[in-house]
Amino acid sequence: MAGISKSETLNRLSEKTGLAKKQVATVLEELAMLAYKEARNGFTFPGVGKLVVVDRKARMGRNPATGEAISIPAKRVLKFRIAKQAKDSVLAKRTK
Secondary structure (H helix, E strand, O other), X not given: OOOOOHHHHHHHHHHHHOOOHHHHHHHHHHHHHXXXXXXXXXXXXXXXXXXXXXXXXXEEEEOOOOOOEEXXXXXXXXXXXXXXXXXXXXXXXXXX
16 A cells, blocks of 8 residues: 555645645645754654654674675664654554
8 A cells, every 4th residue: 555645745735724735835845855954953743753863883784695794884874753643643543
């Protein structure tokens, strides 16, 4: 099952808010740009989740093709942590 497309998202938000699709698209684009700019410091999207930068430790892994042990270096990664409200909303619907 695929999620809804960008155009469907724009349609639904446009109908719900009474704004033109172009206005809704501009708001979503600005929200994305703000998230990119502020992600280093943590960016919260209320009710959905937040972007956080996490330092991963160096670790050992395996090459899946050969089975050879390899060293994976430490690095910084960007993660999205889902808000409790969003988790509860989605999981509550599945446990009918």
